[in-house]
Amino acid sequence: MAICTGCSLLCEDIEATIKDGNVTAVKNLCRKGNGHYQALKTDRTKPMIDGKEVALDAAVSKAVEILKNSKNPLLCGWSNMTMEAQAAGILLARKLGATICDTSPTCQEDLMERIMDGKIPTCTLDDVRNFADTSVFWGSDPSNSHPRHLSRFSYYPRGEKRQKSYEEERICVTVDVRKSATATLCSNYYFRQPPGGDAEFAEAVLAVLDGKIPKVGDKKRMIELGTLLRKTEYGVIFPGPGMLLALQGKMDLFEKLVAKLNEITKFKVLPMPEHCNTRGYYQLMREQTGFINGVSLRGDAPAHGPEQRLAAAAKSCDAVLAVGSDPLAELPLATARALTRANVPLIAIDPHRSLTSDAAKVVIPSAMSGLEAGGTALRMDGVKIAFEPLIKPGKPDLLSDEQILARIMEAI
């Protein structure tokens, strides 16, 4: 059985047929995972300096030279790397006195911190499958972002206490601005609301839980929702980017709502990070620096504040090492522009040609985590998944992120 590192579900039941070192057929991969596997053979990078192909050693040496000469380097990306590679990256950052940022939005960090601190109760996806009778998709659309979420865990499968599953024992609720694919599966428990309306929705739910008349929404339906939540034995809320954006700066309200629900029954919250190992990155960062993201290792103690957020760090850095994601494709224009300033050398370590690799002074090709390189990663629920590589990389000298970072570290 092989693993898929296409999203943070880290599905482990993948069957791949391999002929002559190539994957020729796969079973159980969703469309997104299948695209990920097909990417083994598309747009693969070559070592480059200033747009010209060079030998790998030359590219690595140039990267070392750039980093040695920088006073304020930024290491960004991170979320698709194995934990071993992330650990190597943090060591490198310490040696360089660099700032470390991933590309996920700040609003996701707030939720993650509260969960990791224990302020908001959480559970595993296996708990969801075994116990959850109400799954709430709030601003999230797993049918598109994590396609096997509903079939493996949150709605359709049978579980220890949910043998009758979606037919009789599970209910799905979607709260979203648009009628997403997931919303269409939740039939009469779809609550549509205006963008930014999530705070009012949270207040309305608090009201119905208190037996009061809600201020917004279809009052009858909100009261029905209140009844459903009260009858729930084990509820799980899956907040997505839509909700996190709308509730940025208002997460105390969400925490209050979850606490209220837990006075009545059991209600857990599971985050929905996009990339395969965002959770691993946050956990490692917390263990090693005390903060989950946006940290400068320049001084004696790790510094964490507005200056270390990616938007600011991108403007103040004098060199960038991007590894483990494609920052230029994911960031707002102004931050992308800061990362591509003319006098700031950009090094991209990437298995694929990306916006970041196209803009980079130095490109170092790397193996795809999980498919060509082994290691461990944390699933969206924090469960550690270990994997061996599925195949050997097409090129014999193709190194993993971990190996490349170790090489750079050695030379510095």
Next chain:
Amino acid sequence: MVSAMELYMLLPKTNCKKCGLPTCMAFAVGLLGREKKVDECLPLIEEKKYEAKLKKLREVMAPMENASETGLIIHPEKCFGCGNCVVACPVNVAAEPTRCGAGLGPQGEKVILRVEDGVVKCNNLKECRRFGPNKILCNACTATCPSKAIEFV
């Protein structure tokens, strides 16, 4: 899904009985139930004045040609590969309770639905509960699909 009335409108409406049925409406119902084929309406095939109707009728009937005997049709270009149908299908679950029943991909050959190369494929359709003398109107696969990639004609 096309209706018997829509099919009737594309027939000669003469009730000539050459197809063996008493009325064109009965033939339309027969087409829908897949007991009759378009080519059994001889006037439609032989008479030039029905050329346009014949062309349209064949177009409308085409998706059903590809559907299986249970009327199941898959549109792979719409499929998310999410596995909802694989896990919801009662035949799949009965065949592999610790795999499909628990949300995992199947390993054996008795299942009807499985995801291959990113999209759903069907097999062993004679096991489908919509087929055979004791057939029931099971709609587990179509009701759980996020994109209408799997449907019954």
Next chain:
Amino acid sequence: MESTVESTVAIVTFRDIFQDEAGKKSKFADEFRTLAAQLLLDKQDMAKLGWKDGQKVMVKNDVGSVVVAARTSGDDPHPGLVWMTASPWSNQLLAEDYCAGEKPWAGITATLSPTEESVTQISEILQRMRA
């Protein structure tokens, strides 16, 4: 019907499996651009603007601008709200402090106007970053 009407809307971004699949294989292929550079409107808004499916639209705000193809969303009614997948195209319109927790979020405000220009290429987006 005149299709020169300009319109102010709030854009909400979402994830689309087909775009993600294409993006994993290549961010530079036509398939990715076709799936990502789209704007989904409410059916009635499309009718009011007199736009046909596929109409090229210039989307502009004080962050930047981008040309995408307009389509109907299929989940109306949502007047004044449009959907765009989260992509390098939508990022051209996203303020850098969109997630700093200081301003309430109500989507990305932008104006839409019909255009004869073709859909913005990914190479153009990259150029704007480096300019």
